Amino acid sequence: MMESKSPVCNTCGEEIGVKPNGEFFVACHESCLEYEFKEGRRICLRCGNPYDENVLDDVEIKTSKHQSTIATHISNTPQDSGIHARHVSTVSTIDSELNDEYGNPIWKNRVDSWKDKKSKKNKKKHAKATKAEDPDAQVPPQQHMEDISLNPEAASATDVLSVVIPIPRTKITSYRIVIIMRLTILALFFHYRITHPVDSAYGLWLTSVICEIWFAFSWVLDQFPKWSPINRETYIDRLSARFEREGEQSQLAAVDFFVSTVDPLKEPPLITANTVLSILALDYPVDKVSCYVSDDGAAMLSFESLVETADFARKWVPFCKKYSIEPRAPEFYFSLKIDYLRDKVQPSFVKERRAMKRDYEEFKIRMNALVAKAQKTPEEGWTMQDGTSWPGNNTRDHPGMIQVFLGYSGARDVEGNELPRLVYVSREKRPGYQHHKKAGAENALVRVSAVLTNAPFILNLDCDHYVNNSKAVREAMCFLMDPVVGQDVCYVQFPQRFDGIDKSDRYANRNIVFFDVNMRGLDGIQGPVYVGTGCVFRRQALYGYSPPSKPKMLPQSSSSSCCCCPSKKKQTQDPSEIYKDAKREELDAAIFNLGDLDNYDEYERSMLISQTSFEKTFGLSAVFIESTLMENGGVPDSVNPSTLIKEAIHVISCGYEEKTEWGKEIGWIYGSITEDILTGFKMHCRGWRSIYCMPLRPAFKGSAPINLSDRLHQVLRWALGSVEIFLSRHCPLWYGCSGGRLKWLQRMAYINTIVYPFTSLPLVAYCTLPAICLLTGKFIIPTLSNLASMLFLGLFISIILTSVLELRWSGVSIEDLWRNEQFWVIGGVSAHLFAVFQGFLKMLAGLDTNFTVTSKTAEDLEFGELYIVKWTTLLIPPTSLLIINLVGVVAGFSDALNKGYEAWGPLFGKIFFAFWVVLHLYPFLKGLMGRQNRTPTIVILWSILLASVFSLVWVRINPFVSKTDTTALSQNCLLIDC
Numbered sequence: 001m002m003e004s005k006s007p008v009c010n011t012c013g014e015e016i017g018v019k020p021n022g023e024f025f026v027a028c029h030e031s032c033l034e035y036e037f038k039e040g041r042r043i044c045l046r047c048g049n050p051y052d053e054n055v056l057d058d059v060e061i062k063t064s065k066h067q068s069t070i071a072t073h074i075s076n077t078p079q080d081s082g083i084h085a086r087h088v089s090t091v092s093t094i095d096s097e098l099n100d101e102y103g104n105p106i107w108k109n110r111v112d113s114w115k116d117k118k119s120k121k122n123k124k125k126h127a128k129a130t131k132a133e134d135p136d137a138q139v140p141p142q143q144h145m146e147d148i149s150l151n152p153e154a155a156s157a158t159d160v161l162s163v164v165i166p167i168p169r170t171k172i173t174s175y176r177i178v179i180i181m182r183l184t185i186l187a188l189f190f191h192y193r194i195t196h197p198v199d200s201a202y203g204l205w206l207t208s209v210i211c212e213i214w215f216a217f218s219w220v221l222d223q224f225p226k227w228s229p230i231n232r233e234t235y236i237d238r239l240s241a242r243f244e245r246e247g248e249q250s251q252l253a254a255v256d257f258f259v260s261t262v263d264p265l266k267e268p269p270l271i272t273a274n275t276v277l278s279i280l281a282l283d284y285p286v287d288k289v290s291c292y293v294s295d296d297g298a299a300m301l302s303f304e305s306l307v308e309t310a311d312f313a314r315k316w317v318p319f320c321k322k323y324s325i326e327p328r329a330p331e332f333y334f335s336l337k338i339d340y341l342r343d344k345v346q347p348s349f350v351k352e353r354r355a356m357k358r359d360y361e362e363f364k365i366r367m368n369a370l371v372a373k374a375q376k377t378p379e380e381g382w383t384m385q386d387g388t389s390w391p392g393n394n395t396r397d398h399p400g401m402i403q404v405f406l407g408y409s410g411a412r413d414v415e416g417n418e419l420p421r422l423v424y425v426s427r428e429k430r431p432g433y434q435h436h437k438k439a440g441a442e443n444a445l446v447r448v449s450a451v452l453t454n455a456p457f458i459l460n461l462d463c464d465h466y467v468n469n470s471k472a473v474r475e476a477m478c479f480l481m482d483p484v485v486g487q488d489v490c491y492v493q494f495p496q497r498f499d500g501i502d503k504s505d506r507y508a509n510r511n512i513v514f515f516d517v518n519m520r521g522l523d524g525i526q527g528p529v530y531v532g533t534g535c536v537f538r539r540q541a542l543y544g545y546s547p548p549s550k551p552k553m554l555p556q557s558s559s560s561s562c563c564c565c566p567s568k569k570k571q572t573q574d575p576s577e578i579y580k581d582a583k584r585e586e587l588d589a590a591i592f593n594l595g596d597l598d599n600y601d602e603y604e605r606s607m608l609i610s611q612t613s614f615e616k617t618f619g620l621s622a623v624f625i626e627s628t629l630m631e632n633g634g635v636p637d638s639v640n641p642s643t644l645i646k647e648a649i650h651v652i653s654c655g656y657e658e659k660t661e662w663g664k665e666i667g668w669i670y671g672s673i674t675e676d677i678l679t680g681f682k683m684h685c686r687g688w689r690s691i692y693c694m695p696l697r698p699a700f701k702g703s704a705p706i707n708l709s710d711r712l713h714q715v716l717r718w719a720l721g722s723v724e725i726f727l728s729r730h731c732p733l734w735y736g737c738s739g740g741r742l743k744w745l746q747r748m749a750y751i752n753t754i755v756y757p758f759t760s761l762p763l764v765a766y767c768t769l770p771a772i773c774l775l776t777g778k779f780i781i782p783t784l785s786n787l788a789s790m791l792f793l794g795l796f797i798s799i800i801l802t803s804v805l806e807l808r809w810s811g812v813s814i815e816d817l818w819r820n821e822q823f824w825v826i827g828g829v830s831a832h833l834f835a836v837f838q839g840f841l842k843m844l845a846g847l848d849t850n851f852t853v854t855s856k857t858a859e860d861l862e863f864g865e866l867y868i869v870k871w872t873t874l875l876i877p878p879t880s881l882l883i884i885n886l887v888g889v890v891a892g893f894s895d896a897l898n899k900g901y902e903a904w905g906p907l908f909g910k911i912f913f914a915f916w917v918v919l920h921l922y923p924f925l926k927g928l929m930g931r932q933n934r935t936p937t938i939v940i941l942w943s944i945l946l947a948s949v950f951s952l953v954w955v956r957i958n959p960f961v962s963k964t965d966t967t968a969l970s971q972n973c974l975l976i977d978c
């Protein structure tokens with residue numbers, strides 16, 4: 001058992017040894033061998049055993065290579081050596097390293113087990129190569145660093161925790177060829193379109209060509225970031241083999257969990273409780289988990305329900321861990337329809353499960369009672385159980401509140417085991433202060449958690465996203481704790497998955513195309529965008545630092561906002577360079593000082609810290625600033641918990657962020673209601689990369705608004721957020737270009753995420769065109785020559801082919817793709833359109849956009865929600881489009897009936913076009929009908945009015961038609977859908 005005390009190397013996870021002269025060296029197989037080899041010895045100094053010849057050969061090849069990696073580890077992460085040193089000081093005897101409890105030389109055992117592992121790995125690799133369709137499938141060049149698996153020499157250096165699995169070459173190459181083909185055809189197509197105007201309907205033709213060019217442009221933006229998609233595989237068993245050795249304390253990194261809620265009436269406390277319970281019951285060492293719940297509504301209901309939740313967790317957590325159940329959110333676990341009696345499960349489980357279910361039902365009753373009580377606020381405001389008045393009675397004007405439940409020194413579970421910490425946080429709100437919605441709430445949590453627990457990693461979840469896979473954090477750690485892959489990773493994003501969505505996913509709520517296609521494409525470039533939930537951050541990345549491999553540059557715009565101090569001293573160099581150097585030095589000095597901070601008294605200590613520019617960046621909390629310097633997280637043992645709480649209250653005060661970099665350069669970034677895109681974007685601009693992690697069992701699951709109106713409002717909010725970014729200083733079109741750290745394909749993807757709302761303008765125009773054509777008898781395409789018909793056909797085929805090939809590599813179903821298309825049109829002609837106008841209004845009039853929280857339903861009403869139609873202006877444009885197109889079809893038919901045989905040919909073309917519109921809007925039409933086929937009369941009235949006015953005016957004015965009589969020409973029109 002002496003063994004258990006030996007220190008462990010952070011790099012390879014092996015134990016560390018000490019050379020006779022007192023220097024440290026890593027006694028793991030590789031480095032030890034290399035060391036010895038370099039010394040020219042073939043016998044291990046430590047144990048006296050001769051080395052295995054095979055092993056030696058192997059080492060000979062890679063000595064130089066591996067040494068350089070080790071060197072970079074040490075130089076890049078100075079604390080590594082620090083850790084070695086710290087650990088070594090705790091080693092009591094060196095002998096403990098040499099022999100295991102049976103007296104066998106440990107060294108020999110290690111070599112054996114290593115050889116063992118190696119042969120196993122080779123076998124595995126073999127299996128994989130045969131499994132994959134093409135063993136030397138293409139790897140995007142950016143991926144080489146991580147793709148250790150394909151490089152056997154590097155792979156044996158340490159057991160890799162994750163590998164990149166490229167898409168088989170056969171699939172990806174044909175996909176790329178078709179993309180290039182489509183691009184070429186598109187160019188030829190536009191050449192044709194532009195050189196062949198329709199003289200009889202010049203206006204119509206021009207409009208349609210402009211629209212088409214815009215569509216082509218947005219296609220390019222969407223397509224090219226999908227150029228080199230990848231998949232990844234993780235090995236969580238290796239993770240625990242490396243960091244959780246038997247008999248030793250777990251070396252896994254700690255994680256702070258953030259859950260944000262704002263309105264307990266729209267976000268039922270039971271949903272939040274489930275999220276919290278699923279976090280507390282994670283399969284992760286309890287002392288490494290802390291859960292912070294942010295209550296932006298300062299609601300006593302949220303607080304009280306958290307008290308109940310903490311209490312229920314004492315039973316729930318041990319039950320989950322005992323029987324390893326999934327998911328660990330009770331509501332969703334108990335609603336699984338599985339016959340537990342069928343597989344021979346232990347009778348004790350069945351019994352306990354039943355008892356647990358009863359307990360949960362009681363818990364639910366208590367929660368529902370709390371909710372019922374909270375429906376009507378008493379006149380004098382809420383009072384807590386102890387008779388004092390609830391501090392948050394005025395939600396816009398209240399002090400910061402923090403309450404720690406459970407955890408270290410707190411309540412234990414029913415079996416007496418420790419539970420993770422659970423902390424309630426409601427940041428201070430005062431009138432006259434900007435609160436920055438969710439981003440502000442998250443930043444407050446970043447600071448509170450830094451003061452209280454300071455875990456090196458942060459996982460944030462919306463209140464309705466519960467942990468569905470209790471090993472999710474381990475999955476993320478396979479990347480973040482990997483010394484090679486992880487060092488430049490700012491976050492690991494998991495896809496959002498949803499519960500309770502109607503089978504056909506009528507409104508594309510699941511967003512499958514985005515999560516399974518686009519995000520995987522991005523993972524092959526610089527990493528997925530941050531989507532606001534289900535994401536594990538490296539805390540240091542949130543503090544605005546650049547990745548360790550690119551240390552020279554600091555946040556680019558901080559040079560403009562912080563140039564105050566150093567640039568005044570030396571005027572010769574580039575001020576931003578000076579700033580960077582100075583900041584480095586300050587940081588070094590601060591770290592150095594921190595080491596012997598104990599030697600200073602309180603005053604000197606605060607002086608030391610304030611000398612630096614840290615206060616200007618992080619605000620006036622010395623405790624917080626100190627915490628930012630601990631790259632590996634953790635809080636000093638010595639500090640008194642009550643001072644910490646006081647400090648925690650300080651850092652959530654509403655004035656704390658004034659004149660700091662919070663929200664500008666560090667933490668969650670302000671300035672858009674889609675703070676997520678902005679936050680991830682800034683990190684990528686600094687040169688970080690992110691990782692997309694898709695475990696087989698979805699890591700997190702959330703709820704989505706399933707009725708039409710709520711969904712449209714959600715999409716409106718997202719699109720508005722994008723327009724806000726477009727109009728801000730962070731516009732991806734030019735922001736951060738000088739730094740050159742954002743890969744250009746990644747930039748393209750970001751540009752796509754902010755310009756997509758603008759596509760609504762050409763889309764609305766394009767959806768009106770078929771109706772106009774039908775009403776006026778004109779058409780947007782002239783008579784086709786053979787060549788032109790080929791072009792149209794080619795374009796058509798290439799569009800279908802790209803989709804088919806995309807479906808093949810991504811595994812997305814054709815229904816999902818079609819839904820996505822449909823909702824692209826529905827959202828485009830309603831929500832996106834409004835977003836564009838609101839965005840510009842906001843900019844011109846300085847109005848603030850409000851974050852309308854999506855309501856989440858607690859009870860499953862068998863999709864009752866799906867059929868709710870709430871009146872909203874968003875419904876008018878698509879309804880109008882539907883009606884004019886239908887009117888157009890009728891008019892077209894009656895016209896053709898009047899005109900006789902020749903009219904039918906061109907009519908067919910136009911009707912096809914109109915159907916294209918109606919088909920895309922079909923889910924919308926269904927949504928309008930509701931369950932009882934009833935639509936709010938007002939919507940119908942308005943739409944009919946608009947549509948008929950429009951049609952009438954149209955027929956009268958006919959602006960697009962040239963005055964010359966060209967009816968004959970237009971009748972010869974052919975239609976090809978483009």
Ligand SMILES: O=c1ccn([C@@H]2O[C@H](COP(=O)(O)OP(=O)(O)O[C@H]3O[C@H](CO)[C@@H](O)[C@H](O)[C@H]3O)[C@@H](O)[C@H]2O)c(=O)[nH]1
Nearest residue numbers: 260261262296437438441462463532533673674851853854
């Ligand atoms: O002032 C606020 C407003 C919202 N929230 C929280 O923000 C989260 C997201 O709100 P929701 O209404 O569920 O928005 P969705 O559209 O479903 O969320 C998606 O889009 C948001 C960006 O608009 C992201 O922040 C989310 O993570 C992402 O899931 C919820 O937990 C809220 O409690 C706050 O904490 N404070």
Ligand SMILES: [Mn+2]
Nearest residue numbers: 462464703854
């Ligand atoms: Mn949500």
